[in-house]
Amino acid sequence: MKKMKTGGPLFRLTNKDVVPTIEYVNPSLLDLIYDPPFVVTKAERDLILALIWPLKKYLGVRVPPIGGVPGEQSDVDALYKERAADYLELHSLTTDGADDQWRRWAAEIIVAQSGMINHLDLFTGVGSTAREMLTACQKCNRVGRIVALDHSPEMLKFAEAITERMFGRTAFVLNEIQRQWMRGDATKLNFSGQSFQSISAVCGIGAIDYPRVLQVYEEALRVLKPGGIFIVTEMHRPRRSEPGVWPMFGQGGEFLQAAESLVWESYTLPFALGELWGWVDPTPGEEVGPFTTITDSDGKHWGWRIEYQRFEAMPWRGIPVMPYYWGILRKVPIKQRHVNLRSAVIDSLDLITA
Numbered sequence: 001m002k003k004m005k006t007g008g009p010l011f012r013l014t015n016k017d018v019v020p021t022i023e024y025v026n027p028s029l030l031d032l033i034y035d036p037p038f039v040v041t042k043a044e045r046d047l048i049l050a051l052i053w054p055l056k057k058y059l060g061v062r063v064p065p066i067g068g069v070p071g072e073q074s075d076v077d078a079l080y081k082e083r084a085a086d087y088l089e090l091h092s093l094t095t096d097g098a099d100d101q102w103r104r105w106a107a108e109i110i111v112a113q114s115g116m117i118n119h120l121d122l123f124t125g126v127g128s129t130a131r132e133m134l135t136a137c138q139k140c141n142r143v144g145r146i147v148a149l150d151h152s153p154e155m156l157k158f159a160e161a162i163t164e165r166m167f168g169r170t171a172f173v174l175n176e177i178q179r180q181w182m183r184g185d186a187t188k189l190n191f192s193g194q195s196f197q198s199i200s201a202v203c204g205i206g207a208i209d210y211p212r213v214l215q216v217y218e219e220a221l222r223v224l225k226p227g228g229i230f231i232v233t234e235m236h237r238p239r240r241s242e243p244g245v246w247p248m249f250g251q252g253g254e255f256l257q258a259a260e261s262l263v264w265e266s267y268t269l270p271f272a273l274g275e276l277w278g279w280v281d282p283t284p285g286e287e288v289g290p291f292t293t294i295t296d297s298d299g300k301h302w303g304w305r306i307e308y309q310r311f312e313a314m315p316w317r318g319i320p321v322m323p324y325y326w327g328i329l330r331k332v333p334i335k336q337r338h339v340n341l342r343s344a345v346i347d348s349l350d351l352i353t354a
Protein backbone atom coordinates (compact mmCIF):
# COMPACT_ATOMS: atom_id res chain seq x y z
CA MET A 1 0.00 0.00 0.00
CA LYS A 2 1.35 3.38 -0.96
CA LYS A 3 1.43 6.14 1.58
CA MET A 4 -1.65 8.30 1.88
CA LYS A 5 -1.43 11.83 0.57
CA THR A 6 -2.13 14.54 3.07
CA GLY A 7 -3.73 17.87 2.32
CA GLY A 8 -3.44 21.32 3.87
CA PRO A 9 -6.18 23.75 4.79
CA LEU A 10 -7.63 25.76 1.92
CA PHE A 11 -9.19 28.27 4.23
CA ARG A 12 -9.13 28.88 7.91
CA LEU A 13 -12.09 29.84 10.04
CA THR A 14 -11.92 30.19 13.76
CA ASN A 15 -14.87 29.23 15.91
CA LYS A 16 -15.42 32.88 16.72
CA ASP A 17 -15.47 33.86 13.07
CA VAL A 18 -17.80 31.23 11.77
CA VAL A 19 -21.05 31.84 13.53
CA PRO A 20 -22.03 31.94 17.15
CA THR A 21 -24.96 29.70 16.30
CA ILE A 22 -22.70 27.02 14.87
CA GLU A 23 -20.13 26.40 17.55
CA TYR A 24 -17.83 24.62 15.18
CA VAL A 25 -17.18 24.33 11.50
CA ASN A 26 -19.18 21.41 10.18
CA PRO A 27 -16.70 18.60 10.93
CA SER A 28 -17.65 16.65 7.87
CA LEU A 29 -16.97 19.68 5.69
CA LEU A 30 -13.48 19.74 7.13
CA ASP A 31 -13.20 16.05 6.31
CA LEU A 32 -14.10 16.81 2.74
CA ILE A 33 -11.31 19.35 2.57
CA TYR A 34 -8.64 17.50 4.55
CA ASP A 35 -9.61 13.94 3.76
CA PRO A 36 -7.16 12.72 1.16
CA PRO A 37 -8.25 9.90 -1.12
CA PHE A 38 -7.01 6.42 -0.31
CA VAL A 39 -4.49 5.16 -2.81
CA VAL A 40 -4.67 1.54 -3.95
CA THR A 41 -2.52 -0.33 -6.45
CA LYS A 42 -4.05 -1.60 -9.69
CA ALA A 43 -3.96 -5.20 -8.45
CA GLU A 44 -5.75 -4.26 -5.25
CA ARG A 45 -8.30 -2.32 -7.22
CA ASP A 46 -8.98 -5.26 -9.56
CA LEU A 47 -9.33 -7.62 -6.61
CA ILE A 48 -11.85 -5.40 -4.85
CA LEU A 49 -13.88 -4.90 -8.01
CA ALA A 50 -13.90 -8.65 -8.69
CA LEU A 51 -15.19 -9.28 -5.14
CA ILE A 52 -17.98 -6.76 -5.58
CA TRP A 53 -19.01 -8.00 -9.03
CA PRO A 54 -21.51 -10.69 -7.81
CA LEU A 55 -23.23 -8.10 -5.65
CA LYS A 56 -23.70 -5.82 -8.62
CA LYS A 57 -24.92 -8.69 -10.76
CA TYR A 58 -27.42 -9.83 -8.13
CA LEU A 59 -28.87 -6.39 -7.55
CA GLY A 60 -28.86 -5.51 -11.25
CA VAL A 61 -31.01 -8.57 -12.02
CA ARG A 62 -33.49 -7.82 -9.21
CA VAL A 63 -33.64 -4.06 -9.89
CA PRO A 64 -32.71 -3.54 -13.56
CA PRO A 65 -31.29 -0.08 -14.36
CA ILE A 66 -33.75 2.09 -16.27
CA GLY A 67 -31.22 4.44 -17.84
CA GLY A 68 -30.99 8.21 -18.00
CA VAL A 69 -28.70 10.81 -16.50
CA PRO A 70 -28.48 10.82 -12.68
CA GLY A 71 -29.66 14.11 -11.20
CA GLU A 72 -31.27 15.29 -14.45
CA GLN A 73 -34.83 16.17 -13.41
CA SER A 74 -36.59 14.82 -16.51
CA ASP A 75 -34.67 11.53 -16.28
CA VAL A 76 -35.30 11.23 -12.54
CA ASP A 77 -39.03 11.81 -13.21
CA ALA A 78 -39.05 9.14 -15.93
CA LEU A 79 -37.31 6.68 -13.61
CA TYR A 80 -39.79 7.16 -10.75
CA LYS A 81 -42.70 6.86 -13.17
CA GLU A 82 -41.42 3.37 -13.98
CA ARG A 83 -40.51 2.43 -10.41
CA ALA A 84 -43.68 3.72 -8.68
CA ALA A 85 -45.63 0.44 -8.60
CA ASP A 86 -42.75 -1.61 -7.12
CA TYR A 87 -41.01 1.20 -5.32
CA LEU A 88 -41.36 0.01 -1.73
CA GLU A 89 -40.15 -3.49 -2.43
CA LEU A 90 -37.22 -2.41 -4.63
CA HIS A 91 -36.10 0.37 -2.31
CA SER A 92 -36.22 -1.97 0.65
CA LEU A 93 -34.10 -4.46 -1.30
CA THR A 94 -31.46 -1.90 -2.29
CA THR A 95 -31.24 -0.54 1.27
CA ASP A 96 -31.43 -3.99 2.86
CA GLY A 97 -34.55 -2.91 4.73
CA ALA A 98 -32.78 -0.02 6.50
CA ASP A 99 -35.03 2.60 4.85
CA ASP A 100 -37.83 1.96 7.36
CA GLN A 101 -35.46 2.81 10.19
CA TRP A 102 -34.40 6.06 8.50
CA ARG A 103 -38.02 7.16 8.02
CA ARG A 104 -39.07 6.18 11.53
CA TRP A 105 -36.15 8.08 13.03
CA ALA A 106 -37.17 11.29 11.20
CA ALA A 107 -40.87 10.84 11.97
CA GLU A 108 -40.40 10.16 15.66
CA ILE A 109 -38.07 13.10 16.21
CA ILE A 110 -40.52 15.45 14.55
CA VAL A 111 -43.51 14.14 16.42
CA ALA A 112 -41.59 14.23 19.71
CA GLN A 113 -40.56 17.87 19.08
CA SER A 114 -43.95 19.49 18.84
CA GLY A 115 -47.42 19.16 20.30
CA MET A 116 -49.07 20.56 17.19
CA ILE A 117 -47.73 19.02 13.97
CA ASN A 118 -47.23 21.34 11.01
CA HIS A 119 -44.96 19.38 8.76
CA LEU A 120 -43.74 19.25 5.16
CA ASP A 121 -42.32 15.94 3.90
CA LEU A 122 -40.18 16.68 0.84
CA PHE A 123 -39.43 13.93 -1.71
CA THR A 124 -42.22 11.94 -0.10
CA GLY A 125 -42.19 9.27 -2.84
CA VAL A 126 -44.98 6.85 -2.00
CA GLY A 127 -45.51 8.64 1.31
CA SER A 128 -43.63 6.29 3.64
CA THR A 129 -42.25 8.98 5.97
CA ALA A 130 -45.65 10.70 6.11
CA ARG A 131 -47.20 7.38 7.13
CA GLU A 132 -44.55 6.84 9.80
CA MET A 133 -45.57 10.25 11.08
CA LEU A 134 -49.24 9.33 11.12
CA THR A 135 -48.38 6.23 13.16
CA ALA A 136 -46.25 8.27 15.57
CA CYS A 137 -49.03 10.87 15.84
CA GLN A 138 -51.53 8.16 16.70
CA LYS A 139 -49.23 6.74 19.37
CA CYS A 140 -48.48 10.15 20.88
CA ASN A 141 -51.92 11.62 20.38
CA ARG A 142 -50.74 14.49 18.21
CA VAL A 143 -52.83 16.62 15.87
CA GLY A 144 -51.95 19.04 13.09
CA ARG A 145 -51.15 18.80 9.41
CA ILE A 146 -48.70 16.96 7.18
CA VAL A 147 -48.11 18.07 3.61
CA ALA A 148 -46.34 15.39 1.55
CA LEU A 149 -44.69 16.69 -1.61
CA ASP A 150 -43.13 14.95 -4.58
CA HIS A 151 -42.33 15.79 -8.19
CA SER A 152 -43.69 12.54 -9.57
CA PRO A 153 -47.49 12.28 -9.98
CA GLU A 154 -47.17 8.49 -10.29
CA MET A 155 -45.40 8.19 -6.93
CA LEU A 156 -48.05 10.42 -5.35
CA LYS A 157 -50.83 8.28 -6.77
CA PHE A 158 -49.39 5.26 -4.96
CA ALA A 159 -48.74 7.34 -1.84
CA GLU A 160 -52.40 8.16 -1.60
CA ALA A 161 -53.62 4.63 -2.38
CA ILE A 162 -51.27 2.92 0.11
CA THR A 163 -52.16 5.41 2.83
CA GLU A 164 -55.91 4.92 2.28
CA ARG A 165 -55.38 1.19 2.46
CA MET A 166 -53.36 1.37 5.69
CA PHE A 167 -55.20 4.10 7.53
CA GLY A 168 -58.58 4.03 5.83
CA ARG A 169 -60.54 6.94 4.46
CA THR A 170 -61.39 8.11 7.94
CA ALA A 171 -57.77 8.37 9.07
CA PHE A 172 -58.00 12.11 8.73
CA VAL A 173 -61.01 12.33 11.02
CA LEU A 174 -59.77 9.75 13.56
CA ASN A 175 -56.35 11.24 13.71
CA GLU A 176 -57.33 14.83 13.19
CA ILE A 177 -54.26 15.01 10.99
CA GLN A 178 -54.84 16.73 7.72
CA ARG A 179 -53.08 14.69 5.07
CA GLN A 180 -52.27 16.46 1.89
CA TRP A 181 -50.47 15.07 -1.12
CA MET A 182 -48.96 17.69 -3.34
CA ARG A 183 -47.05 17.73 -6.58
CA GLY A 184 -44.16 20.18 -6.38
CA ASP A 185 -40.47 20.82 -6.83
CA ALA A 186 -38.33 20.83 -3.68
CA THR A 187 -36.03 23.44 -5.27
CA LYS A 188 -38.92 25.90 -5.84
CA LEU A 189 -41.55 25.47 -3.17
CA ASN A 190 -44.96 26.89 -3.74
CA PHE A 191 -45.57 27.98 -0.12
CA SER A 192 -45.30 31.36 1.51
CA GLY A 193 -42.50 32.04 3.99
CA GLN A 194 -42.66 30.56 7.50
CA SER A 195 -45.43 28.06 6.69
CA PHE A 196 -44.13 24.97 8.53
CA GLN A 197 -42.75 23.99 11.89
CA SER A 198 -40.72 21.08 10.53
CA ILE A 199 -39.54 19.62 7.23
CA SER A 200 -38.10 16.22 6.32
CA ALA A 201 -36.13 14.96 3.33
CA VAL A 202 -35.55 11.22 3.72
CA CYS A 203 -33.65 9.66 0.81
CA GLY A 204 -34.42 12.66 -1.36
CA ILE A 205 -31.65 15.20 -1.79
CA GLY A 206 -29.63 12.75 -3.90
CA ALA A 207 -32.10 13.47 -6.71
CA ILE A 208 -30.73 17.00 -7.03
CA ASP A 209 -27.24 17.71 -8.27
CA TYR A 210 -24.82 20.21 -6.74
CA PRO A 211 -25.12 23.24 -6.55
CA ARG A 212 -28.86 23.03 -7.40
CA VAL A 213 -29.34 21.04 -4.18
CA LEU A 214 -28.49 24.19 -2.19
CA GLN A 215 -31.82 25.61 -3.39
CA VAL A 216 -33.55 22.85 -1.41
CA TYR A 217 -31.83 24.06 1.77
CA GLU A 218 -32.65 27.70 0.94
CA GLU A 219 -36.27 26.88 0.27
CA ALA A 220 -36.48 24.89 3.49
CA LEU A 221 -35.08 27.94 5.35
CA ARG A 222 -37.65 30.18 3.71
CA VAL A 223 -40.75 28.08 4.38
CA LEU A 224 -39.77 27.05 7.93
CA LYS A 225 -40.92 29.05 10.91
CA PRO A 226 -38.12 30.48 13.07
CA GLY A 227 -36.80 27.71 15.31
CA GLY A 228 -38.25 25.03 13.03
CA ILE A 229 -36.23 21.95 12.13
CA PHE A 230 -35.15 20.37 8.85
CA ILE A 231 -34.27 16.68 9.01
CA VAL A 232 -32.15 15.30 6.19
CA THR A 233 -31.14 11.68 5.89
CA GLU A 234 -29.39 10.29 2.83
CA MET A 235 -26.36 8.34 1.65
CA HIS A 236 -22.93 9.86 2.19
CA ARG A 237 -19.54 8.92 0.88
CA PRO A 238 -17.43 6.88 3.35
CA ARG A 239 -15.53 8.84 5.97
CA ARG A 240 -12.09 7.85 7.21
CA SER A 241 -13.16 8.61 10.75
CA GLU A 242 -16.10 6.19 10.56
CA PRO A 243 -14.87 3.07 8.80
CA GLY A 244 -17.32 0.27 8.09
CA VAL A 245 -17.14 -3.22 9.53
CA TRP A 246 -16.45 -6.14 7.15
CA PRO A 247 -17.59 -9.70 7.76
CA MET A 248 -14.81 -11.58 9.59
CA PHE A 249 -12.24 -8.78 9.22
CA GLY A 250 -13.78 -6.04 11.35
CA GLN A 251 -12.55 -2.61 10.31
CA GLY A 252 -9.60 -4.35 8.76
CA GLY A 253 -7.10 -1.49 8.64
CA GLU A 254 -6.00 0.68 5.75
CA PHE A 255 -6.70 -1.79 2.93
CA LEU A 256 -10.31 -2.48 3.84
CA GLN A 257 -10.94 1.19 4.49
CA ALA A 258 -9.55 1.93 1.05
CA ALA A 259 -11.80 -0.84 -0.29
CA GLU A 260 -14.81 0.86 1.24
CA SER A 261 -13.98 4.08 -0.60
CA LEU A 262 -13.37 2.23 -3.83
CA VAL A 263 -16.64 0.34 -3.52
CA TRP A 264 -18.40 3.67 -3.04
CA GLU A 265 -16.73 5.22 -6.09
CA SER A 266 -17.08 2.27 -8.40
CA TYR A 267 -20.24 0.56 -7.24
CA THR A 268 -22.47 2.40 -4.75
CA LEU A 269 -22.39 5.81 -6.40
CA PRO A 270 -22.46 5.01 -10.13
CA PHE A 271 -24.55 1.85 -9.93
CA ALA A 272 -26.69 1.49 -6.78
CA LEU A 273 -27.40 5.21 -6.58
CA GLY A 274 -26.88 6.41 -10.16
CA GLU A 275 -28.19 3.66 -12.42
CA LEU A 276 -30.80 2.12 -10.13
CA TRP A 277 -32.18 5.30 -8.54
CA GLY A 278 -31.10 8.21 -10.77
CA TRP A 279 -29.08 9.65 -7.88
CA VAL A 280 -25.99 11.88 -7.80
CA ASP A 281 -23.53 12.03 -4.92
CA PRO A 282 -25.52 13.61 -2.05
CA THR A 283 -22.32 14.32 -0.04
CA PRO A 284 -21.70 17.93 -1.19
CA GLY A 285 -25.31 18.87 -0.41
CA GLU A 286 -25.03 17.39 3.09
CA GLU A 287 -21.69 19.10 3.72
CA VAL A 288 -22.51 22.51 2.29
CA GLY A 289 -26.30 22.73 2.72
CA PRO A 290 -25.97 23.72 6.41
CA PHE A 291 -24.08 26.87 5.29
CA THR A 292 -26.93 28.21 3.18
CA THR A 293 -28.61 31.43 4.31
CA ILE A 294 -31.56 33.58 3.27
CA THR A 295 -32.61 37.17 3.82
CA ASP A 296 -36.35 37.63 4.20
CA SER A 297 -38.52 40.52 2.97
CA ASP A 298 -37.98 42.35 6.30
CA GLY A 299 -34.21 42.22 5.74
CA LYS A 300 -33.70 39.60 8.50
CA HIS A 301 -31.00 36.99 7.89
CA TRP A 302 -31.59 33.32 8.61
CA GLY A 303 -29.28 30.34 8.65
CA TRP A 304 -28.92 26.85 10.11
CA ARG A 305 -27.70 25.66 13.44
CA ILE A 306 -26.57 22.06 13.26
CA GLU A 307 -28.41 20.34 16.09
CA TYR A 308 -27.21 16.86 15.35
CA GLN A 309 -25.40 14.89 12.73
CA ARG A 310 -24.31 11.34 12.50
CA PHE A 311 -22.56 9.26 9.88
CA GLU A 312 -22.89 5.56 9.83
CA ALA A 313 -21.10 3.02 7.68
CA MET A 314 -24.20 0.93 7.11
CA PRO A 315 -23.85 -2.58 5.73
CA TRP A 316 -25.78 -4.12 2.87
CA ARG A 317 -26.06 -7.86 3.58
CA GLY A 318 -23.06 -7.49 5.88
CA ILE A 319 -20.87 -5.48 3.47
CA PRO A 320 -20.25 -1.80 4.32
CA VAL A 321 -21.33 -0.29 1.01
CA MET A 322 -23.94 2.32 1.97
CA PRO A 323 -22.62 4.91 4.41
CA TYR A 324 -25.44 7.03 5.70
CA TYR A 325 -25.90 10.61 6.92
CA TRP A 326 -28.44 11.78 9.50
CA GLY A 327 -28.80 15.49 10.19
CA ILE A 328 -31.07 17.82 12.14
CA LEU A 329 -30.78 21.53 11.28
CA ARG A 330 -32.59 24.34 13.06
CA LYS A 331 -33.55 27.66 11.47
CA VAL A 332 -31.98 30.48 13.51
CA PRO A 333 -31.48 34.24 13.05
CA ILE A 334 -27.95 35.23 12.00
CA LYS A 335 -26.05 38.47 11.43
CA GLN A 336 -24.88 39.99 8.14
CA ARG A 337 -21.25 39.06 8.79
CA HIS A 338 -22.28 35.45 9.31
CA VAL A 339 -24.09 35.52 6.00
CA ASN A 340 -20.81 36.66 4.42
CA LEU A 341 -18.77 34.00 6.19
CA ARG A 342 -21.15 31.22 5.31
CA SER A 343 -21.22 32.26 1.71
CA ALA A 344 -17.39 32.31 1.77
CA VAL A 345 -17.48 28.68 2.94
CA ILE A 346 -19.75 27.75 0.03
CA ASP A 347 -17.53 29.61 -2.46
CA SER A 348 -14.45 27.85 -1.08
CA LEU A 349 -16.08 24.50 -1.58
CA ASP A 350 -17.02 25.45 -5.12
CA LEU A 351 -13.33 26.03 -5.75
CA ILE A 352 -12.42 22.70 -4.26
CA THR A 353 -15.04 20.71 -6.15
CA ALA A 354 -14.60 22.60 -9.45
Ligand SMILES: C[S@@+](CC[C@H](N)C(=O)[O-])C[C@H]1O[C@@H](n2cnc3c(N)ncnc32)[C@H](O)[C@@H]1O
Nearest residue numbers: 080123124125150151152155185186202203207
Ligand atom coordinates in the same frame (compact mmCIF):
# COMPACT_ATOMS: atom_id res chain seq x y z
C1 LIG B 1 -36.06 7.66 -3.20
S1 LIG B 1 -37.57 8.35 -3.64
C2 LIG B 1 -38.58 8.51 -2.26
C3 LIG B 1 -38.01 8.83 -0.94
C4 LIG B 1 -39.02 8.72 0.17
N1 LIG B 1 -38.85 9.85 1.06
C5 LIG B 1 -38.85 7.41 0.90
O1 LIG B 1 -38.44 7.43 2.06
O2 LIG B 1 -39.13 6.37 0.32
C6 LIG B 1 -37.16 10.00 -4.07
C7 LIG B 1 -38.32 10.82 -4.56
O3 LIG B 1 -37.85 12.14 -4.86
C8 LIG B 1 -38.71 12.65 -5.86
N2 LIG B 1 -38.12 13.84 -6.49
C9 LIG B 1 -37.13 13.90 -7.39
N3 LIG B 1 -36.86 15.17 -7.72
C10 LIG B 1 -37.69 15.94 -7.00
C11 LIG B 1 -37.89 17.33 -6.88
N4 LIG B 1 -37.16 18.20 -7.59
N5 LIG B 1 -38.82 17.79 -6.04
C12 LIG B 1 -39.58 16.92 -5.30
N6 LIG B 1 -39.45 15.59 -5.37
C13 LIG B 1 -38.51 15.09 -6.20
C14 LIG B 1 -38.88 11.47 -6.80
O4 LIG B 1 -40.03 11.62 -7.61
C15 LIG B 1 -39.00 10.32 -5.82
O5 LIG B 1 -40.33 10.00 -5.52
